Amino acid sequence: MPELRRDPITGRWVIIASERAKRPKDFLAEKSVMGGALCPFCPGHEGMTPPEILAYRADGTAANTAGWSVRVVPNRYPALRIEGTLERRGEGMFDRMSGIGAHEVLIETPEHDVDLADLDPPQVGEVLRAYRDRSLDLRKDRRFRYVLIFRNHGESAGATLEHPHSQLIATPVVPKRVQEEVAGVKQYHALKERCVFCDIVQEEREGRKRIVHENESVVAFAPFASRFPFETWIVPRVHRHDFGRIEDDEIAATAVVLKEVLGRLKRVLDDAPYNMVLHTAPLDGEAPADPLAPTEMHWHIEVMPRLTKVAGFEYGSGFFINPTPPEEAAEFLRNA
Amino acid sequence: MPELRRDPITGRWVIIASERAKRPKDFLAEKSVMGGALCPFCPGHEGMTPPEILAYRADGTAANTAGWSVRVVPNRYPALRIEGTLERRGEGMFDRMSGIGAHEVLIETPEHDVDLADLDPPQVGEVLRAYRDRSLDLRKDRRFRYVLIFRNHGESAGATLEHPHSQLIATPVVPKRVQEEVAGVKQYHALKERCVFCDIVQEEREGRKRIVHENESVVAFAPFASRFPFETWIVPRVHRHDFGRIEDDEIAATAVVLKEVLGRLKRVLDDAPYNMVLHTAPLDGEAPADPLAPTEMHWHIEVMPRLTKVAGFEYGSGFFINPTPPEEAAEFLRNA
Numbered sequence: 104m105p106e107l108r109r110d111p112i113t114g115r116w117v118i119i120a121s122e123r124a125k126r127p128k129d130f131l132a133e134k135s136v137m138g139g140a141l142c143p144f145c146p147g148h149e150g151m152t153p154p155e156i157l158a159y160r161a162d163g164t165a166a167n168t169a170g171w172s173v174r175v176v177p178n179r180y181p182a183l184r185i186e187g188t189l190e191r192r193g194e195g196m197f198d199r200m201s202g203i204g205a206h207e208v209l210i211e212t213p214e215h216d217v218d219l220a221d222l223d224p225p226q227v228g229e230v231l232r233a234y235r236d237r238s239l240d241l242r243k244d245r246r247f248r249y250v251l252i253f254r255n256h257g258e259s260a261g262a263t264l265e266h267p268h269s270q271l272i273a274t275p276v277v278p279k280r281v282q283e284e285v286a287g288v289k290q291y292h293a294l295k296e297r298c299v300f301c302d303i304v305q306e307e308r309e310g311r312k313r314i315v316h317e318n319e320s321v322v323a324f325a326p327f328a329s330r331f332p333f334e335t336w337i338v339p340r341v342h343r344h345d346f347g348r349i350e351d352d353e354i355a356a357t358a359v360v361l362k363e364v365l366g367r368l369k370r371v372l373d374d375a376p377y378n379m380v381l382h383t384a385p386l387d388g389e390a391p392a393d394p395l396a397p398t399e400m401h402w403h404i405e406v407m408p409r410l411t412k413v414a415g416f417e418y419g420s421g422f423f424i425n426p427t428p429p430e431e432a433a434e435f436l437r438n439a
Numbered sequence: 440m441p442e443l444r445r446d447p448i449t450g451r452w453v454i455i456a457s458e459r460a461k462r463p464k465d466f467l468a469e470k471s472v473m474g475g476a477l478c479p480f481c482p483g484h485e486g487m488t489p490p491e492i493l494a495y496r497a498d499g500t501a502a503n504t505a506g507w508s509v510r511v512v513p514n515r516y517p518a519l520r521i522e523g524t525l526e527r528r529g530e531g532m533f534d535r536m537s538g539i540g541a542h543e544v545l546i547e548t549p550e551h552d553v554d555l556a557d558l559d560p561p562q563v564g565e566v567l568r569a570y571r572d573r574s575l576d577l578r579k580d581r582r583f584r585y586v587l588i589f590r591n592h593g594e595s596a597g598a599t600l601e602h603p604h605s606q607l608i609a610t611p612v613v614p615k616r617v618q619e620e621v622a623g624v625k626q627y628h629a630l631k632e633r634c635v636f637c638d639i640v641q642e643e644r645e646g647r648k649r650i651v652h653e654n655e656s657v658v659a660f661a662p663f664a665s666r667f668p669f670e671t672w673i674v675p676r677v678h679r680h681d682f683g684r685i686e687d688d689e690i691a692a693t694a695v696v697l698k699e700v701l702g703r704l705k706r707v708l709d710d711a712p713y714n715m716v717l718h719t720a721p722l723d724g725e726a727p728a729d730p731l732a733p734t735e736m737h738w739h740i741e742v743m744p745r746l747t748k749v750a751g752f753e754y755g756s757g758f759f760i761n762p763t764p765p766e767e768a769a770e771f772l773r774n775a
Binding site: 108109110111112113114115116117118119120121125126127130182195196197251253255258259260261272274278279280281282283284286287288291299300302303306310326327328329330332333371372373375378379380382405407410411412416417418419420421422423424425426427428429431435 | 451466518532587594617761764
């Protein structure tokens with residue numbers, strides 16, 4: 104059973120995924136990315152995954168057979184387990200929690216050899232719609248505090264299977280980075296009675312220097328204090344704290360900009376690896392009756408290309424050195 | 440001129456090192472690690488570096504010639520610049536600071552083909568003594584708030600030169616991770632009137648499960664909430680907040696344990712890449728007259744092997760998944 108452990112100094116929770124337990128030799132013999140005939144995510148191979156949780160599929164096709172456009176299945180090697188009760192306990196000065204959660208794989212397309220950047224906007228929209236549908240379903244489980252949605256592109260960004268997919272992890276704690284954002288949004292709101300993300304969107308749209316792409320609903324830009332070269336955020340222009348409440352027209356508009364951003368990054372950076380993380384409000388937060396209320400969070404997508412190699416050091420110190428000013432990165436991406 | 444920029448949401452400062460400015464093509468053509476005849480850190484090549492700031496050298500040898508055992512020089516491609524005034528200014532809603540600081544390279548040995556783990560303990564002690572000497576010298580510059588000391592081992596951990604070396608970066612802000620530790624130490628002390636690191640040392644020494652190695656002054660263990668497989672911390676048994684105040688006998692004892700830990704990691708993990716970061720009190724902190732006063736920090740060294748590939752995702756989320764329980768990691772390291 105995996106467990107969560109709390110760092111007694113900073114309060115950060117870490118998952119110790121002992122069921123995936125790795126001995127030194129396992130790291131040295133890290134498997135390469137699996138492709139082709141052995142791919143468990145290709146149509147016709149549905150039996151190679153656990154039974155599907157959700158699928159958008161053609162009328163008349165049966166569950167766990169071909170005919171789907173997006174398919175969500177449990178992760179075969181989950182970081183957290185859905186079964187069991189959420190038990191909290193101490194051990195001396197330390198704090199543990201049982202590793203309760205959900206870990207799902209969202210297969211983005213039946214096609215093995217394409218990438219999210221290559222799909223049509225409507226198909227990208229189907230992926231975003233599945234993010235929303237799973238987020239709404241998972242929050243019915245009151246043990247969960249957050250639904251983390253992300254995708255790793257490229258082997259050095261952590262992808263272990265070629266076939267385009269995202270992952271969802273429902274956690275019984277709010278991840279530290281989300282906590283920090285929520286605290287920042289609240290602090291700014293207490294001071295100014297405005298949402299900091301809304302102010303950033305306005306400032307970037309006026310200044311234009313860091314804008315990568317935009318449409319009527321969504322704006323993509325290289326953030327002022329980018330941690331990584333070519334880091335790009337996709338932020339809705341209208342305030343909405345919870346991605347789960349996104350509407351269909353906003354999904355369509357977001358899909359267009361997401362495809363555009365990923366395509367431009369791919370062209371400029373020669374298909375570099377990246378991590379993409381959806382940031383949204385925690386499930387245990389205040390849920391204002393008005394979904395536009397400027398409290399606590401403003402959902403957005405962060406895309407972090409993996410071009411530099413010093414991430415471990417930066418963890419240890421909290422200190423980022425970015426050799427590419429975001430103004431230059433945005434210009435390259437605009438011109439791509 | 441590099442500059443520091445503040446993230447308006449979380450308050451994190453990032454260095455935008457525009458003098459190192461990288462265009463997309465530069466990342467794709469990343470140079471491999473330099474060795475052999477072209478190594479600027481080898482004896483006889485002193486003219487290939489800027490003039491030395493500090494060297495421990497044999498009597499009668501001249502500065503910037505061979506004959507040294509440890510040598511510190513300015514980084515030729517500094518992330519921060521020593522020249523100029525520390526100017527803070529706003530730009531719309533954003534905050535900038537001029538990129539004032541120091542960035543030094545500490546060449547750990549004249550021998551090119553060894554590693555810190557292979558050096559004799561007295562030579563490892565010379566490296567630690569140079570850390571202390573530079574820390575004490577750099578803090579005379581009142582613009583600096585922190586001296587960050589670290590080493591990257593292996594190309595995928597960010598090392599760009601083979602010859603064993605550490606780096607020092609003096610910064611005009613306290614790095615976020617250090618701020619978080621200081622806040623955690625203060626919070627724990629407010630509650631218990633004890634140092635959280637001192638309590639951890641006591642708990643680990645009693646439990647023995649996560650101990651890797653120890654001697655009369657220093658203990659090495661895999662921390663309870665390890666973020667990374669085989670993460671190992673080296674912590675002095677007696678409280679001391681500031682590494683700059685370490686005494687010679689403690690340096691000698693720390694050197695023995697550091698060599699032991701790095702050697703065991705090297706054997707167990709087949710010379711895997713790692714990042715090593717020295718954590719110590721900020722320079723703008725309270726400086727208690729009693730160096731043993733349990734306030735604000737307890738210096739220590741964190742060694743983070745780079746075995747997993749998902750660091751970017753973990754940045755985006757603040758969420759760590761560690762597949763190796765620290766108890767198992769410690770056992771492997773104890774038996775190595």
